[in-house]
Amino acid sequence: MSKSAQFRALLDSPDLEFILEAHDGLSAKIVEEAGFKGIWGSGLAISASLGVRVNNEASWTQVLDVVEFMSDATGIPIMLDADTGYGNFNNVRRLVAKLEQRGVAAMCIEDKLFPKTNSFIGGETQPLADVEEFSLKIRAAKDSQTDSSFSVVARVEAFIAGWGLDEALLRAHAYREAGADAILMHSKESGPDQITAFMREWNGAGPVVVVPTMYPATPPEHFEDIGVSLVIWANHMLRASITAMQSTAQRIHETRSLMSVEGEIATVAEIFRLQDAAELKDAEARYLPRSLNPGT
Numbered sequence: 001m002s003k004s005a006q007f008r009a010l011l012d013s014p015d016l017e018f019i020l021e022a023h024d025g026l027s028a029k030i031v032e033e034a035g036f037k038g039i040w041g042s043g044l045a046i047s048a049s050l051g052v053r054v055n056n057e058a059s060w061t062q063v064l065d066v067v068e069f070m071s072d073a074t075g076i077p078i079m080l081d082a083d084t085g086y087g088n089f090n091n092v093r094r095l096v097a098k099l100e101q102r103g104v105a106a107m108c109i110e111d112k113l114f115p116k117t118n119s120f121i122g123g124e125t126q127p128l129a130d131v132e133e134f135s136l137k138i139r140a141a142k143d144s145q146t147d148s149s150f151s152v153v154a155r156v157e158a159f160i161a162g163w164g165l166d167e168a169l170l171r172a173h174a175y176r177e178a179g180a181d182a183i184l185m186h187s188k189e190s191g192p193d194q195i196t197a198f199m200r201e202w203n204g205a206g207p208v209v210v211v212p213t214m215y216p217a218t219p220p221e222h223f224e225d226i227g228v229s230l231v232i233w234a235n236h237m238l239r240a241s242i243t244a245m246q247s248t249a250q251r252i253h254e255t256r257s258l259m260s261v262e263g264e265i266a267t268v269a270e271i272f273r274l275q276d277a278a279e280l281k282d283a284e285a286r287y288l289p290r291s292l293n294p295g296t
């Protein structure tokens with residue numbers, strides 16, 4: 001199955017599925033090795049790993065380069081968090097073409113304005129996109145894809161921006177009607193009540209994706225019970241690496257020695273394994289003339 005077909009199957013399967021954030025080739029590979037069936041190419045995590053803010057400070061082609069490394073490094077599908085689509089319908093059409101070329105299975109776009117602002121920073125003051133304009137953007141994305149399995153997920157920011165259930169439902173139905181393969185309903189409340197209320201009224205009108213960053217204590221069974229299709233663990237590889245890197249940097253700096261961390265961090269051999277250095281060694285034995293390959 002192609003990566004895009006694999007991702008579509010995650011959305012359409014009756015089972016609750018999970019994908020985890022990655023932000024570069026290495027983290028993507030680690031997510032795959034852990035057993036996940038898909039990867040969230042998080043805008044927050046990719047921008048943070050590049051040392052910039054999430055407000056579209058990294059250009060869309062710079063993000064594309066990162067997601068290409070992620071795609072090359074893995075065999076499971078990636079959904080790119082494409083923020084607001086980096087422009088209007090026309091920018092989105094070109095984005096879809098480029099994502100397809102790079103083997104990215106899906107993209108998620110959100111109904112806010114370019115340049116984007118993070119949903120967890122002062123959300124109430126964030127203007128939403130016009131419903132018709134955003135619906136047509138989804139339509140343009142769906143019309144422009146050449147791989148019929150490429151998925152477009154429409155993210156509704158109504159709850160984030162302080163609107164209620166009616167606005168969330170109106171937008172979700174409009175985007176589904178426009179061709180979205182799934183709806184991502186976002187919430188920043190500390191419990192799942194907004195999502196639960198939405199799911200009741202939505203009544204199975206299409207696959208729903210959620211991002212429980214702010215309601216992490218919700219048991220997975222609850223998402224199953226209310227009919228969610230896909231859960232995104234949106235930033236946990238980045239956060240884990242920040243904690244590990246801060247601690248390692250501090251300890252090496254304070255002790256002026258590597259012995260404070262040696263034995264607790266990945267070995268150099270583990271780096272080589274993750275890079276599949278063994279494959280290159282095999283290839284050298286086959287393709288390098290013996291005179292240039294003294295190791296054989």
Ligand code: SPV
Binds near residue numbers: 045
């Ligand atoms: C991201 O991971 O970049 C997201 C999810 O968009 S959130 O940060 O929850 O808005």
Ligand code: MG
Binds near residue numbers: 042043044081083
């Ligand atoms: Mg994002």
